[in-house]
Amino acid sequence: MTKLAKTVERLCRVSREQALDPRSVLEWPEAVDPDAWYTSPELISLHGTEAYDALDEPARKRLSFFEAVAFYSINIHGERFLMEGLAKRLYRKEHEAISPYLHHFLEEENKHMTYFGTFCLRYAGRIYPERKVAFPSEHAPGEEDFLFFAQVLVFEEIVDVYNRRMARDERLHPLAREINRLHHFEETRHLSFGRDLVQSLLDDASWDDAARARIAGRIGAFLAATWREYYSADAYRDAGIPEPFEVRRRAMAHPAARERRREVSEGLVKVLLDLGLPVAEPELS
């Protein structure tokens, strides 16, 4: 039995044993408390910048709420992309071995979207819009599948750093903490699956050095694009920050934000390096 097959068997068992229904776990208050944190201050995209320093504490808390809406919106769009890709791959001949786990993966991602969506719609009245547009492109054999699962891995590794930290942050409103905890609880399995699957796809690939370099470049570009989403002009505007687009541009280029990206991406960059995919630290300016 291959390593991937063992992982699939183990994760299917754990998914069955630890299945959660978020609808029965989460309690939704009528309204959210404006005097609470919804994002850990140190993870707020403007933290460390002049724009953040200019805010008083109530304004920072307000921003932390809209940053949570932005983070959950990113998750909704990312998980929709993921679910579409997983559904498309179910029972394809080359994915027969992993299809049993793809069912769990899909089921769990669907549940995650319900609590992210409920929070955004109930308390902010909207989900921030998706701005990605996919163009058809040429791929080497196996590259499209590989890029799909590698992009999922990149997306989930970054999200999971935020989830882990905020699940433990007792300054946060209990609902925000619980949403992060629940998501991390199931994403741990998805990450384990993703790492083994990406490694397996890479082992089976017969790309030359030029193709590998191009693929690593695409993953690096995806990582940079993923990070850009964490700087939300929608959130800044809703939090009452003037000139939200200019604030966003400055924040992305700010040394404090660069350092946060580097530090949060550290684990992911190491995972990719171990896979033989050297990816530069994300530069967004």
Added chain:
Amino acid sequence: MTGDAAIRRRLRAWVAATARVDPASVADDTSLFSSGLLKSLDVPELILLIEEISGSSIDVEKLRKGVFADVDTIARTFFPAPEAS
């Protein structure tokens, strides 16, 4: 920002900066994506720029194919000239 020329100038400058090319090499009819100058991953930033200039949000679900083909198409699509009275 108002004025068609100023909008086009800002769009061209953004394209050149994003693609890291000489601004003089980007004209209004330069193909942006089919030439490989920009990648699909650049689209969210382009949309944000258009939203910033126009002051309106864009629904990506309603975009028709080719609206980002070049600066001229972007300007005509998202910044149409006001109709003469």
